[in-house]
Amino acid sequence: EAGVVQSPRYKIIEKKQPVAFWCNPISGHNTLYWYRQNLGQGPELLIRYENEEAVDDSQLPKDRFSAERLKGVDSTLKIQPAELGDSAVYLCASSLGTGVLADTQYFGPGTRLTVL
Amino acid sequence: QKEVEQNSGPLSVPEGAIASLNCTYSDRGSQSFFWYRQYSGKSPELIMFIYSNGDKEDGRFTAQLNKASQYVSLLIRDSQPSDSATYLCAVLSGAGSYQLTFGKGTKLSVIP
Numbered sequence: 001e002a003g004v005v006q007s008p009r010y011k012i013i014e015k016k017q018p019v020a021f022w023c024n025p026i027s028g029h030n031t032l033y034w035y036r037q038n039l040g041q042g043p044e045l046l047i048r049y050e051n052e053e054a055v056d057d058s059q060l061p062k063d064r065f066s067a068e069r070l071k072g073v074d075s076t077l078k079i080q081p082a083e084l085g086d087s088a089v090y091l092c093a094s095s096l097g098t099g100v101l102a103d104t105q106y107f108g109p110g111t112r113l114t115v116l
Numbered sequence: 117q118k119e120v121e122q123n124s125g126p127l128s129v130p131e132g133a134i135a136s137l138n139c140t141y142s143d144r145g146s147q148s149f150f151w152y153r154q155y156s157g158k159s160p161e162l163i164m165f166i167y168s169n170g171d172k173e174d175g176r177f178t179a180q181l182n183k184a185s186q187y188v189s190l191l192i193r194d195s196q197p198s199d200s201a202t203y204l205c206a207v208l209s210g211a212g213s214y215q216l217t218f219g220k221g222t223k224l225s226v227i228p
Binding site for chain 1: 120124148150152158159160161162165204206208215216218219220221
């Protein structure tokens with residue numbers, strides 16, 4: 001079974017440019033997460049989707065970040081405009097659902113973003 | 117603010133020894149506890165999860181949970197150089213939020 005797929009794997013952009021990341025979760029996983037991981041830190045949740053609904057976006061900087069999960073499968077995370085401090089690894093994860101027994105999260109390979 | 121604390125390390129152990137990784141958490145309502153391994157430049161990989169107080173063993177790995185002390189640990193027996201990585205403790209809160217909070221990770225080095 002294929003794992004979580006993300007693209008691109010690496011992205012280098014200049015500040016003030018837009019950038020988008022794409023994620024395809026494990027088949028059958030209803031819950032999708034976007035995390036940001038800075039160097040030397042653990043991942044931090046940006047947004048969580050249950051099917052197509054964003055149920056937790058409290059940590060998403062809404063002035064420049066946006067996300068969508070059309071049809072409850074693939075998801076896109078966008079930054080516009082990017083700032084120097086956005087350089088990080090953006091991780092997508094998925095789980096069967098939420099709840100104690102179904103919430104084990106599996107991570108994709110991540111997208112390493114460098115903003116110059 | 118839910119917090120998960122880990123010693124950043126590095127923790128160095130000789131090959132064949134037991135590596136002990138510790139984690140404390142602040143939210144008493146936390147329900148589930150996860151250990152992820154992350155190799156340099158790679159994404160986190162799930163090793164184990166534990167829900168109930170006590171020990172849970174899986175091969176060379178044992179997770180230990182003490183909810184009264186808000187403490188969870190991971191023991192790696194017969195450590196191998198391939199176990200050298202950063203180990204992330206993650207705690208899932210309950211009460212409808214189901215937010216997974218990660219510690220900063222402990223870097224483990226297994227010396228041949």
